[in-house]
Amino acid sequence: TEQQLIKRIAIFGSTGSIGTQCLDVIAANPDKFSAEILTAHKNEDLLIQQALRFNPNIIVIGDESKYQKVKQALANTDVKVFAGEAALDEVAAMDNYDMMIAAIVGYAGLKPTLKAIENGKPIGLANKETLVVAGDIVMQKAIEHRVPVIPVDSEHSAIFQCLVGEGRNKIEKIILTASGGPFLGRKPNYLVNVKREHALQHPNWAMGAKITIDSATLMNKGLEMIEAKWLFNLTPDQIQVVVHPQSIIHSMVQFEDGSIKAQMGLPDMKLPIQYAMAFPQRIANNFPRFDFKKINTLNFEEPDIKTFRNLALAIEALEKGGNLPCVLNAANEIVVYAFLKNRIGFLEMTDVIEKVMHKIPFVQQPTLDQYFMSDGEARAMTADIIGL
Numbered sequence: 230t231e232q233q234l235i236k237r238i239a240i241f242g243s244t245g246s247i248g249t250q251c252l253d254v255i256a257a258n259p260d261k262f263s264a265e266i267l268t269a270h271k272n273e274d275l276l277i278q279q280a281l282r283f284n285p286n287i288i289v290i291g292d293e294s295k296y297q298k299v300k301q302a303l304a305n306t307d308v309k310v311f312a313g314e315a316a317l318d319e320v321a322a323m324d325n326y327d328m329m330i331a332a333i334v335g336y337a338g339l340k341p342t343l344k345a346i347e348n349g350k351p352i353g354l355a356n357k358e359t360l361v362v363a364g365d366i367v368m369q370k371a372i373e374h375r376v377p378v379i380p381v382d383s384e385h386s387a388i389f390q391c392l393v394g395e396g397r398n399k400i401e402k403i404i405l406t407a408s409g410g411p412f413l414g415r416k417p418n419y420l421v422n423v424k425r426e427h428a429l430q431h432p433n434w435a436m437g438a439k440i441t442i443d444s445a446t447l448m449n450k451g452l453e454m455i456e457a458k459w460l461f462n463l464t465p466d467q468i469q470v471v472v473h474p475q476s477i478i479h480s481m482v483q484f485e486d487g488s489i490k491a492q493m494g495l496p497d498m499k500l501p502i503q504y505a506m507a508f509p510q511r512i513a514n515n516f517p518r519f520d521f522k523k524i525n526t527l528n529f530e531e532p533d534i535k536t537f538r539n540l541a542l543a544i545e546a547l548e549k550g551g552n553l554p555c556v557l558n559a560a561n562e563i564v565v566y567a568f569l570k571n572r573i574g575f576l577e578m579t580d581v582i583e584k585v586m587h588k589i590p591f592v593q594q595p596t597l598d599q600y601f602m603s604d605g606e607a608r609a610m611t612a613d614i615i616g617l
């Protein structure tokens with residue numbers, strides 16, 4: 230019956246930029262999706278509002294001090310309320326949902342996503358840090374449990390869409406497009422004085438604070454190269470980055486015959502979100518359309534990795550592998566947090582990440598626990614260097 234066709238979605242990180250847009254997609258398609266599980270870290274007011282509107286089965290508030298308030302606000306509903314970090318893993322291991330949208334930001338998204346994979350639940354993956362930290366283990370587990378990991382990140386969704394129908398045809402390389410961020414064309418003498426307010430202005434996308442800073446430093450593109458390596462089983466030399474300021478081409482795949490496929494459209498995260506949720510179907514919508522008569526130029530240029538050295542560091546981590554991407558990610562999370570608190574300068578972020586990458590002992594083939602340890606050590610060292 231109709232009822233059985235409704236896909237029950239668990240949104241981990243429902244109060245964020247991706248999470249709220251995922252709920253927009255659910256609201257627009259009540260015949261296809263329901264919000265079954267919602268989780269938030271600290272924003273209890275929005276979580277309560279979402280619970281009242283979408284009537285999920287379960288919600289989790291990460292910050293335990295907010296449990297009573299949430300519980301009381303939902304006293305007249307049958308929404309079950311859990312609290313605390315451990316609850317994220319417990320809820321991910323439950324049976325009452327059909328797909329997880331992994332929309333938590335940062336390392337915090339890794340463990341619940343692993344739980345969902347072990348639980349056999351398909352993943353719509355926005356949380357790229359999960360693959361940066363432990364991509365080999367995450368993808369291996371996905372294969373073991375026959376779980377599809379469908380990218381939500383727009384570039385990876387583009388590549389995924391280009392690969393539909395290609396069967397075993399070999400990829401020669403992928404071309405990840407980068408907007409270049411708000412400081413495209415700027416040099417170090419300008420960047421040295423940049424403050425959080427400038428860096429938080431992204432030209433093409435409205436996103437959470439962390440990824441917006443990562444876009445300004447180009448670390449985001451570096452994380453995406455590592456994400457692509459694991460999602461599509463590529464070698465580092467098969468992954469190219471090109472700056473494309475209009476963000477109309479979301480990324481491209483070049484095949485062995487030299488043919489290049491691109492996925493295009495206006496920049497709107499709801500598209501890759503709904504694509505991941507409905508795959509292999511497409512859903513009709515009335516989002517604004519790209520019009521070739523209005524935008525008649527698409528530009529491309531090389532990324533300036535001498536100025537935006539975070540991208541060079543990420544490429545180093547991509548090439549060396551082991552625990553280095555995990556260390557890079559941990560150090561980056563701490564420096565971005567410090568930059569957002571005005572505790573460190575824009576260019577200093579790179580210097581600190583570089584130091585930490587070269588000081589933490591290298592592990593070639595880490596176990597999951599060794600990844601957790603590298604993450605912890607890198608965070609502690611970074612905080613220590615900054616003086617947090």
Ligand code: NAD
Nearest residue numbers: 242243244245246247269270333334337355356357436437
């Ligand atoms: P955001 O900051 O807007 O939202 C993050 C969500 O995660 C919130 O719901 C928050 O409550 C939750 N959260 C934060 N810290 C947590 C913790 N320690 N434990 C549990 N939950 C926690 O972030 P966002 O922009 O929506 O990004 C989410 C993820 O999607 C990131 O990994 C980002 O790189 C990726 N992504 C985002 C976009 C975008 O357009 N925003 C695009 C591509 C990829």
Ligand code: MG
Nearest residue numbers: 382383384453
């Ligand atoms: Mg992206």
